[in-house]
């Protein structure tokens with residue numbers, strides 16, 4: 001008998017172009033952490049943001065990312081891990097899509113993703129969204145959970161890096 005049963009399909013969400021699979025949610029871990037497997041596509045990366053409540057650890061499973069945090073740029077490939085430690089950060093995909101494992105501790109930020117995501121049960125990713133996600137609305141939702149966005153810098157960073 002497997003040690004762990006696969007998560008139910010409704011734990012997979014399509015969130016403004018992000019595919020997120022909630023492997024462990026706060027209630028599963030006594031609130032200690034949330035663990036998410038995600039696929040992010042170029043063009044749907046979130047704007048600059050900082051988590052004031054939780055620590056975030058990113059582990060790249062496939063693809064390549066450029067991450068800006070604490071005034072530095074780093075390139076991450078498969079197997080690389082980064083913990084921005086509540087510093088403002090931003091990332092962009094250097095490959096068409098990047099698969100990541102993200103640990104957020106303490107847990108609970110799944111509530112924010114689920115507030116704008118839709119349950120997703122297909123085995124293939126849907127086509128990329130036709131429009132840029134509604135980041136001001138996403139920023140409002142996450143702001144209530146202690147994640148602060150600088151929506152205005154998104155364009156500046158993407159065009160002036």
Ligand SMILES: O=C(Oc1cc(O)cc(O)c1C(=O)O)c1ccc(O)c(O)c1
Nearest residue numbers: 036037038039040046049100102138147
């Ligand atoms: O991009 C990811 O997460 C986010 C997306 C947003 O629109 C706002 C955010 O604050 C975040 C965040 O990281 O906090 C993302 C990408 C891949 C992945 O596996 C994730 O768990 C999140």
